[in-house]
Amino acid sequence: MMRTYLPLSIFFMYFFCFILQASAEFLYSDSIKTRLSIPSKSVLAPYKIVSGGKMGNHGISSSPDPMVNYYWENEDADLQVYHLRPTSISVNNEEAFENAKSLLHSSGEITVNGVGELCFDFGTESAAWLEFDSPDFNGDVEMSISEYNQPGVFNLGPQAPTKTAKPVKHGNTYRLELNKALYEGVRFGWIQVKAIDKPWHITDVRLVCQTKPANYKGYFESSSVLLNRMWYTGAYAVKLNLLKDHLGAILIDRGDRYSWTGDAYVSQGVSMLAFGNYDLIKENLKRTAKDDNAIESYSLLWIHSLLDYYKYSGDEVFFREHLSTIDLKITHAAEVIEKQSHLGFYGWDERIGAGFEDPNNPESRAAYQLLYIQTCNMLSPILKSLGQNEAEEKYTDAAIASLSALKSDVNRWSKIGIHAATEAINGGYLSDVETKAMLERHFVDDSQIVSFSPFNQYFIIRAMAKEGWHEQALHAIDLCWGGQLRLGATTFWECYRPEWEAFLKPHSAVPNGQHGYTSLCHPWSSGVTKWLSEEVLGIQPIEAGFKRFIVKPFLNEEISEVRGGVPTPQGIIHFALDSKSGTGKLTVPENTVAELMIPTMGKKISRVRLNGDVVRDSELSKNQEYLSLQALKGGVYDIQVEYAQSRSKMLIDSEDQDGTSITNNKISLVGIDSVSNKNDHSFLADGYLHFTSEDGSVDKTTLPDYIKDVTWKMKGNGTPRLDVWRDKQSSEIPVLATRNPQTCQQTYAVDILTTNDDRYEFTIRTAENTEIGEMVIDLFDQDSKKMIYPTIAVAPSGKLRYYTFRTQGSIRVRISHVRGGDVGISGLYFRKVNN
Known part of the structure; x- marks a missing residue:
C-alpha cells in the first residue's frame, strides 16, 4: 500500500491548531466554573438544591456539564437543582438597560429605564427554566427561552408551542412557566420589556437547572480534544434526560416527551458506560418492554437493549424473566416480514423513507429484515450458554431461512443501501467477499456515509469498526458529530447534515424537516460516546457482567494517547496507554479476567513489561496490528512497551484518502x-x-x-x-x-x-x-x-x-x-x- 509523508510545515499547522483547541477548551471549562451556583436555599424549585456530595478539585475541560466534577455520596433517586448564570448579556437598546453586564457576576443590578430586549447566553444547554428577581418590577414584560439564538417556536402539540410568555410572579421572583414539568431545553433566554411605568431593577437572572444525581463513573480522554468533547457532550445529553425513575426522551417540549423504546437502545448504552446506573436502566427496560411506539424496528431494538444490559450487568435473572417477551417480539417480527406489515418508521434519512413519510420503502424493508436476522443471531449464543437450546435452535434456523430468502431475490439483495448494509455487517453473517463489496459500495463516499439522524449513524460507524475501518469511521464521526460541535452544540441534535456547516452560523436556528422542529438535545444521538469507549478506548465485555473483557485500543498518529474508565458490576476498569512514551496502566477488577491488546502502531515491538517484568514471547499472541496478553487477573498492571523504531513524520494512506471524497457528476x-x-x-x-x-x-x-x-x-x-x-x-x-x-x-x-x-x-x-x-x-x-x-x-x-x-x-x-x-x-x- 503506497504511503505519502506529510510536509513538516503542515505538521506544525496541525500542532498549532491543537494548541488553539486546547486553549479554547480551558476557557470553555473555566467559564462554567464561574457561572455555576449552588444556592443555600430555594423556595421556588420543585426539587431540593444539589446536596449529598461535593465538587472535585480538578475540572474536566472537555465537558459542557457544569456538574461534571460534582460527586454524590449517594445517588438519590429524586432530581435536584442548581443555578446557572449567563456567560454573556446583550441588549437591543442600551439606553433602556443601565449596567446590563453587571449580572454576569455574582452580584449586580440592572436598571430598566425603557422598552427593549435583554438576551442571555448561558453557555450550555440545560434542563431548566428561566427566572429573574426584581424588588420593584412594573410594566409589561414577556420572557422567552430557546436552544438557539432566537426565541423558540415549535410545532403544535406541547402546552406552549411558542416559548414566549408573561412571567409568573412568586414574591420577588418572576419565572417563565411553559409546562407543568417546568423544564425545557434552554441555552438562551430573553426578557422583553414592552412598557414601563417608571424605572425598575433586575437584581438577578438565572437558569434553574434540574439534574439527576449521577456520577461520572466512566470517563474518556485522548490526545484528540475534539473526540474528548464528543464523549462528554454525548454523555451530558443523556444525563439531561435522566428522570427520577426512567430515561426520558426529548428535552425541549415539542409534545413528544415519551419514553421512546428504540431511542433508548443508544441512550441506555451510553448511560451505563458513563454513569454505571444499571438499576435505572433495568427499570427503563421494564417500562418499555411492552411498548414499541408503533415502530416495528423499535420492538427489535428493545431486545438489543436487553442484550446490552445483560452483557454489561451480568443480570441473568432479569434476562431469563424476559425470555417470553423476547419470543413474542421475534415471532411478531417474522410475521411482519412475511405479511409485509406497516413498519411505522425506520429513521429520518431520505433513503429509509424520510421518517413517517414512506417507511415501507425497499431499503427500510431490507434493513428491517436484516435487523431481524441480526437479532436472532445475537440471541442464539447467549441462549445456548443459558441452556435454552430449543430457543437457540429456533432463532438460528429462522435467521438462516430469512437470510436465504432475502439473498434469493437478487434484485433486492444487490440494491440494498448503506442502512441495510449496516444491519447486515453488524449481524456478522456475511461472507468476507460480501462484506468487502458492501463496504466499498456504500462506505467510502463522503456525501453518503452520514445518515440524516445521528441515531442511525451510530450503527453505521459500528459496522465500520467491526470490519476494522476505524480511520474511515473517525472521518464519518467528524462529519457528523464534529460538525455539530463546530456549530456550537453542547448537546447532540436529533438530525444533522454535514452540508449545514457551509451556511449555518454557530448557535443559529437549524433546518427542520421530516421530524418537525429539530431538537438540539436528543439522547438517541449520543452513540458516538459509546463507540469511543468501545472502539478507541477499546473496552468491551466478552462474558456477561465483564467477568471476561477485552481491552483493544485504537491508536494512530493523531490519536497517540488514550485513557479512560468503564464502570462494571465488579468495579471500574481503568486503562491508559501512551504510544509515544510506550507507557500505560490497566486496572482489572477482582473476579474478572482481561485480555489486553497492545497496538503495534506499524512498528516492531521489541519488548513488553508488566509491572517491570518482561513478558516472554510465549505469553504473547501476535498479529500485524496487535500483541495480545491474555488471562490477566484482578489487579493493577503498569505497562511498558518498547518500540524498536520511531517515526517522526505523520503518515497518510494515499489510497484511503483517494476513496473518501467522490464527486457526484449527476447534477x-x-x-x-x-x-x-x-x-x-x-x-x-x-x-x-x-x-x-x-x-x-x-x-x-x-x-x-x-x-x-x-x-x-x-x-x-x-x-x-x-x-x-x-x-x-x-x-x-x-x-x-x-x-x-x-x-x-x-x-x-x-x-x-x-x-x-x-x-x-x-x-x-x-x-x-x-x-x-x-x-x-x-x-x-x-x-x-x-x-x-x-x-x-x-x-x-x-x-x-x-x-x-x-x-x-x-x-x-x-x-x-x-x-x-x-x-x-x-x-x-x-x-x-x-x-
Whole structure:
C-alpha cells in the first residue's frame, strides 16, 4: 500500500491548531466554573438544591456539564437543582438597560429605564427554566427561552408551542412557566420589556437547572480534544434526560416527551458506560418492554437493549424473566416480514423513507429484515450458554431461512443501501467477499456515509469498526458529530447534515424537516460516546457482567494517547496507554479476567513489561496490528512497551484518502436568477408546472415529453398544501407550501419523473416575501434517495428567484422549513440539453 509523508510545515499547522483547541477548551471549562451556583436555599424549585456530595478539585475541560466534577455520596433517586448564570448579556437598546453586564457576576443590578430586549447566553444547554428577581418590577414584560439564538417556536402539540410568555410572579421572583414539568431545553433566554411605568431593577437572572444525581463513573480522554468533547457532550445529553425513575426522551417540549423504546437502545448504552446506573436502566427496560411506539424496528431494538444490559450487568435473572417477551417480539417480527406489515418508521434519512413519510420503502424493508436476522443471531449464543437450546435452535434456523430468502431475490439483495448494509455487517453473517463489496459500495463516499439522524449513524460507524475501518469511521464521526460541535452544540441534535456547516452560523436556528422542529438535545444521538469507549478506548465485555473483557485500543498518529474508565458490576476498569512514551496502566477488577491488546502502531515491538517484568514471547499472541496478553487477573498492571523504531513524520494512506471524497457528476447548479419580472412561460421553452390545481393534480399538458410526471404526497406526513404568495404589486402567485406548525409537516418532497436518462435543465422558482420564512432545498436521486447536491439555504429576498440545475434522470426536490412562516416553491421549468 503506497504511503505519502506529510510536509513538516503542515505538521506544525496541525500542532498549532491543537494548541488553539486546547486553549479554547480551558476557557470553555473555566467559564462554567464561574457561572455555576449552588444556592443555600430555594423556595421556588420543585426539587431540593444539589446536596449529598461535593465538587472535585480538578475540572474536566472537555465537558459542557457544569456538574461534571460534582460527586454524590449517594445517588438519590429524586432530581435536584442548581443555578446557572449567563456567560454573556446583550441588549437591543442600551439606553433602556443601565449596567446590563453587571449580572454576569455574582452580584449586580440592572436598571430598566425603557422598552427593549435583554438576551442571555448561558453557555450550555440545560434542563431548566428561566427566572429573574426584581424588588420593584412594573410594566409589561414577556420572557422567552430557546436552544438557539432566537426565541423558540415549535410545532403544535406541547402546552406552549411558542416559548414566549408573561412571567409568573412568586414574591420577588418572576419565572417563565411553559409546562407543568417546568423544564425545557434552554441555552438562551430573553426578557422583553414592552412598557414601563417608571424605572425598575433586575437584581438577578438565572437558569434553574434540574439534574439527576449521577456520577461520572466512566470517563474518556485522548490526545484528540475534539473526540474528548464528543464523549462528554454525548454523555451530558443523556444525563439531561435522566428522570427520577426512567430515561426520558426529548428535552425541549415539542409534545413528544415519551419514553421512546428504540431511542433508548443508544441512550441506555451510553448511560451505563458513563454513569454505571444499571438499576435505572433495568427499570427503563421494564417500562418499555411492552411498548414499541408503533415502530416495528423499535420492538427489535428493545431486545438489543436487553442484550446490552445483560452483557454489561451480568443480570441473568432479569434476562431469563424476559425470555417470553423476547419470543413474542421475534415471532411478531417474522410475521411482519412475511405479511409485509406497516413498519411505522425506520429513521429520518431520505433513503429509509424520510421518517413517517414512506417507511415501507425497499431499503427500510431490507434493513428491517436484516435487523431481524441480526437479532436472532445475537440471541442464539447467549441462549445456548443459558441452556435454552430449543430457543437457540429456533432463532438460528429462522435467521438462516430469512437470510436465504432475502439473498434469493437478487434484485433486492444487490440494491440494498448503506442502512441495510449496516444491519447486515453488524449481524456478522456475511461472507468476507460480501462484506468487502458492501463496504466499498456504500462506505467510502463522503456525501453518503452520514445518515440524516445521528441515531442511525451510530450503527453505521459500528459496522465500520467491526470490519476494522476505524480511520474511515473517525472521518464519518467528524462529519457528523464534529460538525455539530463546530456549530456550537453542547448537546447532540436529533438530525444533522454535514452540508449545514457551509451556511449555518454557530448557535443559529437549524433546518427542520421530516421530524418537525429539530431538537438540539436528543439522547438517541449520543452513540458516538459509546463507540469511543468501545472502539478507541477499546473496552468491551466478552462474558456477561465483564467477568471476561477485552481491552483493544485504537491508536494512530493523531490519536497517540488514550485513557479512560468503564464502570462494571465488579468495579471500574481503568486503562491508559501512551504510544509515544510506550507507557500505560490497566486496572482489572477482582473476579474478572482481561485480555489486553497492545497496538503495534506499524512498528516492531521489541519488548513488553508488566509491572517491570518482561513478558516472554510465549505469553504473547501476535498479529500485524496487535500483541495480545491474555488471562490477566484482578489487579493493577503498569505497562511498558518498547518500540524498536520511531517515526517522526505523520503518515497518510494515499489510497484511503483517494476513496473518501467522490464527486457526484449527476447534477450541477447552472445559476440563480433573482429577477422577478421574467416571462414564466418563456423562461425555459420546453415546459413548466405551476401549482394552481386545488386538488393537487398536475396539468401534464404543460410538461415536456421527457418529463413523465411530477408528484408529491397527497395525504399523511409530508403532504404540502396550496397557498398564495402576494408580491409588492399585490399580484397573486400560487405556492406549494409546508403545513407549519402541524407536527412533522415542516417539509415536503416533489418528485420529477423522467422518461429517459437524457440530460436536461430544471428550474425551481421560489417565492420569498417577508411573510414566508427561511428554508432549505435538498436534492436527491429519486431512485436511490441518495443526496446529490449540497443543501441550499434560502432566505426571504422579496422576489421570485430561479434556481437552475443541469441533471439527468428522475430527481427528488425536498423543501424544508427553518424559521418564520410556511415555505414553498411556486413553479418548475424544464429545458432539454443537447448531450
